[in-house]
Amino acid sequence: KAGVTQTPRYLIKTRGQQVTLSCSPISGHRSVSWYQQTPGQGLQFLFEYFSETQRNKGNFPGRFSGRQFSNSRSEMNVSTLELGDSALYLCASSLVGPSDRGTGELFFGEGSRLTVL
Amino acid sequence: DAKTTQPNSMESNEEEPVHLPCNHSTISGTDYIHWYRQLPSQGPEYVIHGLTSNVNNRMASLAIAEDRKSSTLILHRATLRDAAVYYCILIGSAGTYKYIFGTGTRLKVLA
Numbered sequence: 001k002a003g004v005t006q007t008p009r010y011l012i013k014t015r016g017q018q019v020t021l022s023c024s025p026i027s028g029h030r031s032v033s034w035y036q037q038t039p040g041q042g043l044q045f046l047f048e049y050f051s052e053t054q055r056n057k058g059n060f061p062g063r064f065s066g067r068q069f070s071n072s073r074s075e076m077n078v079s080t081l082e083l084g085d086s087a088l089y090l091c092a093s094s095l096v097g098p099s100d101r102g103t104g105e106l107f108f109g110e111g112s113r114l115t116v117l
Numbered sequence: 118d119a120k121t122t123q124p125n126s127m128e129s130n131e132e133e134p135v136h137l138p139c140n141h142s143t144i145s146g147t148d149y150i151h152w153y154r155q156l157p158s159q160g161p162e163y164v165i166h167g168l169t170s171n172v173n174n175r176m177a178s179l180a181i182a183e184d185r186k187s188s189t190l191i192l193h194r195a196t197l198r199d200a201a202v203y204y205c206i207l208i209g210s211a212g213t214y215k216y217i218f219g220t221g222t223r224l225k226v227l228a
Contacts, residue, residue, distance in 0.1 A: 004160070033216070043161075043204065045216035058216075090160050101215075102149030102168075102208035108160030 002026065004093050004109035012115045018079040021112045025072050025093030032074040033106070034066060037088040046089075048098065049074055055098040078114075086116045121205045121219035128225045129195045137190040137222050139205030144185050148209045148217075152179065152190045154201040155221070161204060164190065200226045 005024040013019050025032050034046040045058040049068035066076040072093075078085055088111045096104035122140040129135040141150065149168050153161035165172055165179045167188075172179040178191040192199055202221040209215030 035216075042220050043206075043218040045218075092160075099210065101210045102147075102151070102166070103210070105151075105163040105166065106153070106161075108153075108162070110158070110160050 004091055004107050006089075006091050006109035006112050008112055009110065010113045010115075012117060013081050014117050015081055015083060017081050018077060019081060019114060020075055020077045021089055021091075021114075023074045023076075023091030023093075023109060025074070025091075026107055029093035029095055029107070030072050031094040031097055032068055032072060033092050033094070034074070034076050035090040035092070036060075037090060037111070038086070043090075046076065048101075050097050081116045083116050086114060088113050121207060121217055123203075123205055123219040123222045125220070126223040126225065128227060129192075130227050131196060132194050135192040135195045135199070135224065137192070137203050137205075137224065138187065139189070139219060140187045141205070141207055141217070142186045144207055145209065145215075148207045148215060150179065150181060150185075150188050151206040151208050152177070152203060153206060154199075154203045156201050164203070166208075195224075195226045197226050197228060200224055 007022045031050045033048040036044050047066045048056040052068045063079045068074045090111045092106040092108045094104050094106050151166040152164040155161045165177050167179045180189045202223050204221045205219040207217040
């Protein structure tokens, strides 16, 4: 059974540019969530999607956005990149939906490492 | 704000038990306690989770305090492959999102 796949694994952008990251969940998983991981702030929740709808969003500026497609694949976009956006962006999928959040495990991808110069 | 508190690092000898603590004094009644571990250059990997009762699986045991304000992840016999950063995470089901992460404990296993 294939795991969560994130692309690209590594990318370098300059300030002011935008970036789109992709996440393919495990087959059958309809819940996808995104996280930012930095040395200073650790792991922080970005978004949660279920059935193509954003169910929750973390405390991030509007430059961070995302969406989920009918096949449960998800993308996140960061516009007007800042140096502080350099981070590992992790995606996780789960069999359980938002109303049962916590009852099932999260399956994480290996992440997309973004460097902003 | 709700948060979890973990020691920055711990050491253990190989094949000895390891007890990794986590304080979550602001936990609410519907928050599940999850533990994940992360190896370098990899995404976090699920270890165990629970709500109120102690839990056991093939990887570890989770001991939850009676008042649920703290929990302990127990690795019964540490191996070199258990060296990782261990995160205690509160995941809530009720209301708005709740994914509360700790800063993680870096476990070093000595041969």
